[in-house]
Amino acid sequence: MLHKLPGVFVAGEMLDWEAPTGGYLLQASFATGAAAGRGVLAWLRHS
Numbered sequence: 393m394l395h396k397l398p399g400v401f402v403a404g405e406m407l408d409w410e411a412p413t414g415g416y417l418l419q420a421s422f423a424t425g426a427a428a429g430r431g432v433l434a435w436l437r438h439s
C-alpha cells in the first residue's frame with residue numbers, strides 16, 4: 393500500500409524496484425500481486 397495514498401495497492405513494475413530477482417520479472421510480478429491482494433484483504437478487515 394502506498395504510504396501517501398492509503399487504500400491504493402501496487403504490484404509488479406509499479407514498485408520502484410531494482411529487479412531484486414535478477415530477472416524472473418513475471419514471477420516477481422505475480423508474487424507482489426499476491427502480496428498486494430493479501431494486503432487489500434487485511435486492510436479491509438481493519439478499516
Ligand SMILES: Cc1cc2nc3c(=O)[nH]c(=O)nc-3n(C[C@H](O)[C@H](O)[C@H](O)COP(=O)(O)OP(=O)(O)OC[C@H]3O[C@@H](n4cnc5c(N)ncnc54)[C@H](O)[C@@H]3O)c2cc1C
Nearest residue numbers: 402403404405406407415416417418419420421422424425
Ligand atoms: C519484450 C519483453 C520481454 C520480456 N520477457 C520476460 C521474460 O521472458 N520473463 C520475465 O519474467 N519477464 C519478462 N519481461 C518483463 C515482464 O513482462 C514485466 O516485468 C511484467 O509483465 C510486468 O508486469 P506488470 O503487471 O507490472 O506490468 P504490465 O504487464 O505492463 O501491466 C500493466 C497494465 O496496466 C495497463 N495500464 C497502464 N496504464 C493504465 C491506466 N491508466 N489505466 C488502466 N490500465 C492501465 C497496461 O495496459 C497493462 O495491461 C519482458 C518484458 C518485455 C518488454
